[in-house]
Amino acid sequence: MNKFRFLMLALIATTMLLVSCNQGGNSSNGALSSSAAEKVYVAPGEHDEFYAFVSGGFSGQLSVYGLPSGRLFKVIPVFSQDAEKAWGYNEETKPMLNTSHGFIPWDDSHHPDISQTNGELDGRFVFINGNNTPRIAKIDLSVFETTEIIEIPNSAGNHSSAFVTENTEYVVAGTRFSVPIPQRDMPINEYKGNFQGSLSFISVDPEDGGMDLSFQVLMPGFDYDLAHPGRGASHGWMFFSTYNSEESHSLMEVNASQNDKDFIAAVNWKKAEEYIKEGKFQTMPANYAHNVYDEETHTATSTMKKEVRVLDASELPGLVYLLPTPKSPHGCDVDPTGEYIVGNGKLSSDLTVHSFSKMIQAIENEKFDGEAYGIPILSFEDVLAGSVKQAGLGPLHTEFDGNGNGYTTFFISSEVVKWKVGTWEVVDRQPCYYSVGHLMIPGGNSRKPFGKYVLAMNKITKDRYLPTGPEVTQSAQLYDISGEKMELLLDFPTVGEPHYAAGIAADLVKERSKKIYNLEENKHKYATTSDANVKVERNGNEVHVYMTMIRSHFNPDNIEGIKVGDKVYFHVTNLEQDYDVPHGVSMIGANTSELLIMPGQTETFVWEPKQVGVWPFYCTDFCSALHQEMQGYVRVSPASSNIELSWSLGED
Ligand code: RUQ
Ligand code: CUA
Numbered sequence: 001m002n003k004f005r006f007l008m009l010a011l012i013a014t015t016m017l018l019v020s021c022n023q024g025g026n027s028s029n030g031a032l033s034s035s036a037a038e039k040v041y042v043a044p045g046e047h048d049e050f051y052a053f054v055s056g057g058f059s060g061q062l063s064v065y066g067l068p069s070g071r072l073f074k075v076i077p078v079f080s081q082d083a084e085k086a087w088g089y090n091e092e093t094k095p096m097l098n099t100s101h102g103f104i105p106w107d108d109s110h111h112p113d114i115s116q117t118n119g120e121l122d123g124r125f126v127f128i129n130g131n132n133t134p135r136i137a138k139i140d141l142s143v144f145e146t147t148e149i150i151e152i153p154n155s156a157g158n159h160s161s162a163f164v165t166e167n168t169e170y171v172v173a174g175t176r177f178s179v180p181i182p183q184r185d186m187p188i189n190e191y192k193g194n195f196q197g198s199l200s201f202i203s204v205d206p207e208d209g210g211m212d213l214s215f216q217v218l219m220p221g222f223d224y225d226l227a228h229p230g231r232g233a234s235h236g237w238m239f240f241s242t243y244n245s246e247e248s249h250s251l252m253e254v255n256a257s258q259n260d261k262d263f264i265a266a267v268n269w270k271k272a273e274e275y276i277k278e279g280k281f282q283t284m285p286a287n288y289a290h291n292v293y294d295e296e297t298h299t300a301t302s303t304m305k306k307e308v309r310v311l312d313a314s315e316l317p318g319l320v321y322l323l324p325t326p327k328s329p330h331g332c333d334v335d336p337t338g339e340y341i342v343g344n345g346k347l348s349s350d351l352t353v354h355s356f357s358k359m360i361q362a363i364e365n366e367k368f369d370g371e372a373y374g375i376p377i378l379s380f381e382d383v384l385a386g387s388v389k390q391a392g393l394g395p396l397h398t399e400f401d402g403n404g405n406g407y408t409t410f411f412i413s414s415e416v417v418k419w420k421v422g423t424w425e426v427v428d429r430q431p432c433y434y435s436v437g438h439l440m441i442p443g444g445n446s447r448k449p450f451g452k453y454v455l456a457m458n459k460i461t462k463d464r465y466l467p468t469g470p471e472v473t474q475s476a477q478l479y480d481i482s483g484e485k486m487e488l489l490l491d492f493p494t495v496g497e498p499h500y501a502a503g504i505a506a507d508l509v510k511e512r513s514k515k516i517y518n519l520e521e522n523k524h525k526y527a528t529t530s531d532a533n534v535k536v537e538r539n540g541n542e543v544h545v546y547m548t549m550i551r552s553h554f555n556p557d558n559i560e561g562i563k564v565g566d567k568v569y570f571h572v573t574n575l576e577q578d579y580d581v582p583h584g585v586s587m588i589g590a591n592t593s594e595l596l597i598m599p600g601q602t603e604t605f606v607w608e609p610k611q612v613g614v615w616p617f618y619c620t621d622f623c624s625a626l627h628q629e630m631q632g633y634v635r636v637s638p639a640s641s642n643i644e645l646s647w648s649l650g651e652d
Pocket of ligand 1: 110159226330396436437438499500
């Protein structure tokens with residue numbers, strides 16, 4: 001029976017996919033009116049109205065696009081090494097990728113979220129999760145760089161992350177997989193009742209944005225999938241969708257689909273704060289990395305933290321309530337008023353909408369429908385606000401436009417469906433090409449969505465683009481939602497798999513964008529802020545080169561006295577103080593990437609020459625008319641040589 005049910009679902013899924021692909025093949029792109037083209041046309045030299053920060057999924061990075069044009073501006077390296085920007089290659093950023101498992105040069109990043117003040121986007125930071133080796137990163141939007149990464153202990157497949165509360169009090173991160181907490185050697189088939197989940201609350205310093213793992217809530221051994229914060233009246237609560245309330249550990253596609261309903265867990269984090277104040281937490285030993293990039297030293301440090309405060313949801317009344325939600329819910333979204341919490345059951349065709357005020361009433365009346373590991377379960381009917389009926393197949397995620405409409409993606413029937421909050425009637429639907437996952441309305445996860453557009457992020461594109469071998473590009477699609485009916489405006493390719501995105505009015509970000517690093521404030525240990533301080537120092541077989549760069553030369557550009565077996569550190573400072581004049585540097589045979597150094601910044605790479613000879617280095621970034629002259633030589637002598645160390649610029 002179980003197997004049969006699973007096969008049926010798989011069959012439906014495949015059929016729907018084929019059907020929608022065929023449709024796309026026939027109708028294709030021709031239907032776009034010329035007004036659609038005008039709506040996405042941003043004339044040369046003009047700026048886009050919105051920034052879209054699109055996660056890279058298995059690329060581990062975050063891409064920055066303009067909307068409505070779909071133009072790609074930057075790929076910000078976050079969890080994965082990036083040779084273009086020396087991220088994780090230069091000595092300064094390697095500590096950013098440190099974890100309790102050592103140096104981890106890759107991750108899977110899914111959900112970006114922008115910092116908020118009073119429930120509105122403030123354009124200071126983007127937070128994003130690393131799923132695989134649980135981490136949360138912070139990107140500073142004054143520099144568009146990752147400036148902080150914190151590892152999450154007691155977590156695995158950090159998926160219901162990273163979502164911020166109304167004043168960025170916390171960035172919240174929930175575990176997808178439940179695991180033994182603390183980790184230990186035990187049989188997998190003893191999962192039930194022994195494995196646990198954890199929901200982490202990372203505080204964000206209101207002044208400097210510094211992150212700290214404030215506390216974790218220990219939960220039953222379900223899978224925690226997505227989360228969204230309460231807002232307005234529900235500020236102080238965080239909602240997490242769960243699946244696998246069956247607590248199964250194998251053949252999950254069948255075994256975790258047994259229960260008619262799983263849950264949305266409503267976590268009262270204000271209550272959690274009270275419990276913390278009252279000392280009702282347990283301090284657990286832990287081991288997790290906290291990595292911070294310092295903008296003055298241009299250098300990251302990694303500190304291992306050894307403890308975490310834990311609150312046990314089974315033992316602390318009023319901390320967590322469970323809202324029954326049909327059919328393995330995936331998305332968990334809260335409307336701009338904070339009253340409605342939408343749970344999309346992947347295996348259901350209806351959307352379930354819970355009411356926050358009804359939830360509070362049911363809690364006050366202590367009307368419970370059982371409990372799970374001591375956590376009260378509310379009755380489905382008591383908390384139900386309504387449901388959007390038969391809206392499509394395979395609902396995943398919902399966003400809101402701020403005008404009383406919800407928009408939900410349907411993976412299996414490949415469409416975005418627009419419905420009315422309150423009456424729950426479907427008012428429009430538009431196909432996606434194909435298999436849409438998340439969608440994003442700029443500001444859609446806040447009290448004040450900007451509306452105007454919805455961006456659908458598609459898993460499969462098949463015939464939409466020129467073929468590029470077995471893998472076709474992943475894709476986003478932009479719809480105009482300013483009218484009654486949605487209108488498809490644009491397809492554009494994305495980097496990696498676009499899981500989710502966060503969009504914001506460009507004006508809230510662009511004024512704050514930094515133009516240069518002030519050379520006088522450069523506190524890098526090996527900075528060379530004037531040509532007078534250029535030098536090369538030997539310490540045993542370790543050699544430190546204090547080098548500068550300015551249009552269009554390196555200083556020094558001739559170095560002699562290096563020997564095979566030396567470990568040569570090039571500490572290179574870009575003396576430029578003009579906007580948009582980075583220089584690069586690369587060395588033949590260096591077992592690392594180039595450096596791309598911003599004005600006023602210092603970076604370091606290591607070179608271990610293996611061969612005798614005279615070896616060139618050069619600038620990699622086209623910086624001036626004489627960029628091609630920006631080059632130099634290092635003479636490498638045999639290990640036994642006694643040639644004196646010397647360096648020069650412009651000498652004969
Ligand atoms: S997920 S396609 Cu990793 Cu956000 Cu739903
Ligand atoms: Cu400096 Cu090219």
